[in-house]
Amino acid sequence: MYADYHLHSEFSDDSRERMESQVRKAIELGLNEMCFTDHVDYGIKRDWDDPRGIEWRQGDGISSGTAEREPLANVDYPRYFAKLAFMRAAYGNKIVIRSGLEFGIQSITVADYERLFAKYQDELDFVLFSMHQVDNQEFWSQDFQRGRSQQEYNEAYYEEILKTMKVFKHYSVLAHLDLLVRYDKAGVYPFAKVKDLVAEILRQAIKDGKGIEVNTSSWHYGLADTQPSRDILRLYKDLGGRIITVGSDAHQTSYLADHIKDAYTILRDEIGFKEIATFEYMQPVFHKL
Template sequence: MLTDYHVHCEFSDDSVYPMEDVVRDAIGLGLEEICFTDHVDYGIKVDWDSGEEIRWRNGEPFANVDYPRYFAKIADLQEKYGDRIRIRRGLELGVQSHTIDAYNRLTEKYPLDFAILSIHQVHDQEFWNGEFQEGRTQGEYNEEYYREMLRVVQSFKHYSVLGHMDLIVRYDKAGVYPFEKVKDLITEILKVVIADGKGIELNTSSVRYGLSDTQPSRDILRLYRELGGRIITLGSDSHRPDHLGAHIASSMELLKELGYEAFCTFENGRPVFHPL
């Protein structure tokens, strides 16, 4: 069974991939189930209906998902293509410790099949442009990244999996920070995740970004399993057609090599296990 549980479309500020095209392409690729997980990043972005001024970046609106249109479109496509593919309602939540209340309100208003919890910013500072890293040593920004993740998972519970758990690696110009130096922090995070009945994601975009390891790393994947973690999803983090479904099958083989026996999809917020 092939699924893609990290899919972006035109409702994300960083994609122009039409939602219906995603569905058609997924069917063509033989995917049996997909979940749309478009971006919400409170702290640096506003909602369309917030009344606040929407910023623009590279000619595109820099805002969160237009929720009513987004969920209505998903419902339309579920009706239109439901005999050929399962389509799930999801979001990718870029949570920070000071924005948790906003995400609690959001997830209460819009029930989801699936929610990815990602740490995209810390203190409203971005990683991709080096803003968060500036003025900090490699050790300081890596450790603060994981400390913020720990603060978030200790307080926010309305999610399904941690997305690309070691995302900071993607933007670390100093190279890969040694796992052993953050292992204790990562262990604390994973223990909370497991105790709460949540999971992690294997994000296959590490291949297209040219990373030297999987995301999260094999060290994290092994640690999660050793600690008793079993809930794991696979997602391409697609933003355009050539990303969709990429490296999902090979990642399933990798999970088997690492000792995993199953991967998950989600329905109404609950994991469904499928043998690898």
């Protein structure tokens, strides 16, 4: 199995890559399966049908390839699921295309995601549980870290994940679990200092029948380790975790499937996993590494 389970398209507010381009590139690369997981970030973004309307921002020309005004909005769900159906009809004889979303959830937005999942659960194969902000304070901008010590913001990040996953169960895997490493200007916080908290998160995930992902964007972000780290991957395995997906987090076709096979090698040869997972209708399907 060669699968990319974290992909973005024009339906994510931070991508302008057309879904067709991602699909064609995946076929060219020989992927067996791909799953689109476009962004939903309640709290900092609105739905397209929100009566207040959506917000707009000036493009930076970096993430989206354009400096024009960009919508700051969640997925346009009807158009998104219709486009996925069209892609499956057009290319389904060459590649399996799964339907997912990336939930950028927080404890203060759980009710929004409960409503969203209830409405579209029949359309979904896969859901990423991601945390991109806490109390609507984003990590990339340093809003969340500002005014806190490295210990304080690292502990607060993991505590918020645990708090949220205890009450929200409609997801498949925990995405880029140590995401904060990407944006920690103080360097990599010692794993030993958060190990017990991370272990509690992993035990909760295992108890709930959930998995974790290896996010291969760590390579192009220049991180020193995998994401999550090898320490977290080993701990998940030691605790009895079995469900692992691998995704590139590609917002551009140039990063699609980037280092997926390297991640497979690490999981198999360094950590000792024997399988990876794909998903269909929110249920894991296991494949030998």
